[in-house]
Amino acid sequence: MVDGPVTTCNSYDSATPHANGGGAAEMLYPTEYLNSLNYPGLSPHVLNLKVGVPSILLRNINVTGGLCNGTRMIITQLLTKSVEAEIIMGTRVGEKVFFLRMKLIHKEPSLPFVLKRLQFPIIFSYAMTIQKSRSITQEDRCLFTKTRLWSRAIICCTLKSYFPRSMAQITALAQLISGDRNRTIAARIYQKWVTYSYHIQAPTGYCCMLIDEMNYPKLVNMRYGDKDFLDNLMHLNKVYMISNFEMSRSY
Incomplete structure (x- = not known):
């Protein structure tokens, strides 16, 4: 409902075997299946972004620079390979930050492989969980x-x-x-x-x-x-x- 165009960012997903698993996991699991996996703390495969929308960072990128897990931001600009946002919490309120796509690794015990997702480490954040709010x-x-x-x-x-x-x-x-x-x-x-x-x-x-x-x-x-x-x-x-x-x- 926020005014403005939507920018859709698709991730690149891959699977690697566990340390003692062996085998070629990437050959056993199709890309479509990996794209359908969504877990807490992991950006979705299809990430829709829009200027003016509140979001939350899911990984520690630069703690001293204000980019850490749980940082809440407002997206101010969407570039080809990066996202600009304004921090709206903590000691760096009002500062502009940039971040790129990064490799997000998820080790789910129920999965026979390690999921690796190359995506922007953010999601929309109109609300937040108790665990995320502990830093506030x-x-x-x-x-x-x-x-x-x-x-x-x-x-x-x-x-x-x-x-x-x-x-x-x-x-x-x-x-x-x-x-x-x-x-x-x-x-x-x-x-x-x-x-x-x-x-x-x-x-x-x-x-x-x-x-x-x-x-x-x-x-x-x-x-x-x-x-x-x-x-x-x-x-x-x-x-x-x-x-x-x-x-x-x-x-």
Whole structure:
């Protein structure tokens, strides 16, 4: 649906035997069969590209230059043998990069051969998986790494929530700093869980994940003794006005 012509790039596929396989794998498997194989992390045989479309890089090409696995980009120009794109994430946002076709090697255990595909190492990326999103962290990412719900917290950042626009004197979660008191926040309850101590095998706390209007997440720690009261008070996906709390960083 994006305006502009589509450029179709076909890959060159080949098969080689495993290290101890022997034989001529390229003679046993027709090119049409190799072209039909698609696996996660591997560009398709028929890759349709278009200027202005968001995409994601599937291989590490130049880490220091911003071209690494998981880099999100906007395609800005399609040349004969290369692609120009603008980085839209990380520390190199706005920089223009170029990359060529490269040999993508996929070793699928269920296949009796190693698939080699010469193709641009990108795919369209209007959404991304949990694994790819692990590299996208917030300034206070330490709040997530100490919980088992770190990956879920990253997903929260992509969800759209709707809040009343008439709120006054509301502090955004991203603006909270250590030691903040007497602030009022408006946030949606995304997730609730109980933390346990592996040493004494007993519950130690009650936590929840808050999401504000800008989809910014924050971890809340509460006393386990208040669990029953808070669990009945806080309902998932409901928006609450919260005050009388203390903000601190977790390391």
